[in-house]
Amino acid sequence: MPAARELDIVLFGATGFTGGLTADYLATHAPPGLRWALAGRNADKLETVRDRLASLDERWDELPLLHADVTDPDTLAAVAERARVVITTVGPYLEYGEPLVAACAAAGTDYVDLTGEPEFVDLMWAAHHETAVDSGARLVHACGFDSxxxxxxxxxxxxxxxxxxxxxxxxxxxxxxxxxxxxxxxxxxxxxxxxxxxxxxxxxxxxxxxxxxxxxxxxxxxxxxxxxxxxxxxxxxxxxxxxxxxxxxxxxxxxxxxxxxxxxxxxxxxxxxxxxxxxxxxxxxxxxxxxxxxxxxxxxxxxxxxxxxxxxxxxxxxxxxxxxxxxxxxxxxxxxxGYTETSKMLAQSALCLAFDDLPPTAGQVTTAQAMGQALIDRLRADGITFEVVA
Ligand SMILES: NC(=O)c1ccc[n+]([C@@H]2O[C@H](COP(=O)([O-])OP(=O)(O)OC[C@H]3O[C@@H](n4cnc5c(N)ncnc54)[C@H](OP(=O)(O)O)[C@@H]3O)[C@@H](O)[C@H]2O)c1
Missing domain, CATH: 3.30.360 (Dihydrodipicolinate Reductase; domain 2)
Known part of the structure; x- marks a missing residue:
C-alpha cells in the first residue's frame, strides 16, 4: 500500500446519484485527518457537490476537485497515481469501468466499485489481475448491496x-x-x-x-x-x-x-x-x-x-x-x-482498505478475502447487523 501518496481516498462519480450519497457519507464520517478528493468530468457539477459537503461540514470548503474523464486515460492515471484508494460509482461499468481499473492496477492503487455486472468482473480479471498482483493493487468489485x-x-x-x-x-x-x-x-x-x-x-x-x-x-x-x-x-x-x-x-x-x-x-x-x-x-x-x-x-x-x-x-x-x-x-x-446502505458499504470498504490492518492480498479480490472481519466490524459499528439466529 503506497502510504506516501498525497491523498488517502479519491471518489470518482460524486456528481451522480449513488456517488453523491457516498460523498455525503464520507463528509459526515471521515476520520480525523482524512485526505480525500472528488474526481469527475464536469467542474461545475463537482463544485456544486463540494458546496453541499461544505454545508455539512466546513472542513470540506477546500476539498480538492480533480478532473477525470473515462474517455481520457491520462486523467485516470493522474488520479490513480495521487491516491491510495480510488472509489468509483461511474457505471454502467461494462460501458465506463475498464480504463480506471487499468489505471489503478498499473499504479498499485486500491480500487473499489459498485458493479453488479458479472461479465465486467470476469473481463477485468482476465485483463488486469496479473498486473495488480505485480503492482500490489487490491481490485475489489461489488462493494455495495451487490455483494x-x-x-x-x-x-x-x-x-x-x-x-x-x-x-x-x-x-x-x-x-x-x-x-x-x-x-x-x-x-x-x-x-x-x-x-x-x-x-x-x-x-x-x-x-x-x-x-x-x-x-x-x-x-x-x-x-x-x-x-x-x-x-x-x-x-x-x-x-x-x-x-x-x-x-x-x-x-x-x-x-x-x-x-x-x-x-x-x-x-x-x-x-x-x-x-x-x-x-x-x-x-x-x-x-x-x-x-x-x-x-x-x-x-x-x-x-x-x-x-x-x-x-x-x-x-x-x-x-x-x-x-x-x-x-x-x-x-x-x-x-x-441500494443507496443508503450501499453508499455506507462502499465508503467503509475504502476506509477499511486505507486504514485497517488487513491480510496481505493483491490482484482482483473479494470483500471477504481483502477485508473480511475488519469490514464486518465497521458495518456493525454503523448499524448493519450480523447475528446468529439459531
Ligand atoms: N450493485 C449495487 O449494489 C449498486 C447500488 C447502487 C448503484 N450501483 C451501480 O452504481 C453505478 C452508478 O449508479 P447511479 O445511479 O449513481 O448512476 P448515475 O446517477 O447515472 O451516475 C453516474 C456517474 O457517472 C459519471 N460519468 C458518466 N460518464 C462519465 C465519463 N465519461 N467520465 C466521468 N464520469 C462519467 C456521471 O458524471 P456526470 O454527472 O458528469 O454525468 C455520474 O457521476 C451503476 O452502475 C449502478 O448499477 C450498484
Whole structure:
C-alpha cells in the first residue's frame, strides 16, 4: 500500500446519484485527518457537490476537485497515481469501468466499485489481475448491496461451522426498495449480454487456477419452499453467488467442499410467482433492442429514490449453513439496500482498505478475502447487523 501518496481516498462519480450519497457519507464520517478528493468530468457539477459537503461540514470548503474523464486515460492515471484508494460509482461499468481499473492496477492503487455486472468482473480479471498482483493493487468489485451482505454474511456464517467438513450454505434475500436510473441502465445492459457474460465466465474458468484439494461453487437452484425458514424461494441469478463462491475458493475457512445457493424469499406463493414473472419479462425486454431502449428512456440516469423512500426501505439476508450434521442460521440486515446502505458499504470498504490492518492480498479480490472481519466490524459499528439466529 503506497502510504506516501498525497491523498488517502479519491471518489470518482460524486456528481451522480449513488456517488453523491457516498460523498455525503464520507463528509459526515471521515476520520480525523482524512485526505480525500472528488474526481469527475464536469467542474461545475463537482463544485456544486463540494458546496453541499461544505454545508455539512466546513472542513470540506477546500476539498480538492480533480478532473477525470473515462474517455481520457491520462486523467485516470493522474488520479490513480495521487491516491491510495480510488472509489468509483461511474457505471454502467461494462460501458465506463475498464480504463480506471487499468489505471489503478498499473499504479498499485486500491480500487473499489459498485458493479453488479458479472461479465465486467470476469473481463477485468482476465485483463488486469496479473498486473495488480505485480503492482500490489487490491481490485475489489461489488462493494455495495451487490455483494457485501452476501459475501460477508457467508463469511460470518462459515465462521460458526467446522472448517474440516463439507459446507452447504444458502442465502435468502428479502427486501423492500426501489432503484436508481444508473442501476436500471446497468442491469438492462447486463441482461442484454447473456451470451457475452457466459463467454467471459467460461474463459475465466479455464484460465483461473483452482484451490488445491478444495472446491467451491455456486449451485444451481430451483424454486421451492424452504423447510427451515418457511419462505418460498426463487433462484436469484445475481453476481452474489459467484462472488461468495470466489471467497470460498480463496479462504480455507469455507472448508474442503463449499456449495452456495442464492434465493429471493417471499412469504406467499403468489408473490413468488409474480416476482418470477416480472423478472422474466424484464430479462426478455432487455434482449429485444426496441423494448430495451423504450424501457431505458423511461428511467433517466442521475436520479434515484428520495430520502423518504430510502428511509422506508430495508433488507434482510437469511443464511442457513449445514456441515457435518450441524446447522447454523444467521441474518444480516439493514436499511435501504441500494443507496443508503450501499453508499455506507462502499465508503467503509475504502476506509477499511486505507486504514485497517488487513491480510496481505493483491490482484482482483473479494470483500471477504481483502477485508473480511475488519469490514464486518465497521458495518456493525454503523448499524448493519450480523447475528446468529439459531
Ligand atoms: N450493485 C449495487 O449494489 C449498486 C447500488 C447502487 C448503484 N450501483 C451501480 O452504481 C453505478 C452508478 O449508479 P447511479 O445511479 O449513481 O448512476 P448515475 O446517477 O447515472 O451516475 C453516474 C456517474 O457517472 C459519471 N460519468 C458518466 N460518464 C462519465 C465519463 N465519461 N467520465 C466521468 N464520469 C462519467 C456521471 O458524471 P456526470 O454527472 O458528469 O454525468 C455520474 O457521476 C451503476 O452502475 C449502478 O448499477 C450498484
Amino acid at each position: 457485501v451482505p452476501h459475501d460477508l454474511g457467508a463469511l460470518f456464517t462459515v465462521g460458526h461451522l467446522p472448517d474440516d467438513q463439507a459446507i452447504s450454505l444458502r442465502g435468502v434475500v428479502r427486501l423492500k426498495a426501489t432503484f436508481s436510473g444508473g442501476t436500471f441502465h446497468s442491469a438492462m445492459h447486463s441482461f442484454s449480454r447473456r451470451g457475452e457474460m457466459r463467454e467471459a465466465r467460461s474463459a475465466r474458468r479455464s484460465a483461473e487456477p483452482r484451490p488445491e484439494g478444495r472446491s467451491s461453487k455456486p449451485t444451481g437452484a430451483r424454486p421451492h419452499r424452504d423447510p427451515v425458514l418457511g419462505y418460498w424461494l426463487l433462484p436469484l441469478p445475481t453476481i452474489d453467488p459467484i462472488i461468495v463462491a470466489r471467497s470460498g475458493a480463496a479462504l480455507p475457512a469455507y472448508g474442503p467442499r463449499f456449495r452456495y445457493s442464492h434465493f429471493a424469499g417471499t412469504r406467499t406463493l403468489p408473490y413468488a410467482v409474480g416476482g418470477a414473472l416480472g423478472a422474466g419479462l424484464l430479462g426478455l425486454a432487455a434482449q429485444v433492442r426496441p423494448l430495451r431502449e423504450l424501457a431505458l428512456r423511461r428511467v433517466p440516469r442521475g436520479e434515484g429514490p428520495d430520502a423518504a423512500r430510502r428511509d422506508a426501505s430495508w433488507f434482510t439476508v437469511h443464511f442457513v449453513g449445514e456441515a457435518g450434521g450441524q446447522t447454523v442460521r444467521t441474518k444480516v440486515s439493514g436499511g435501504d439496500p
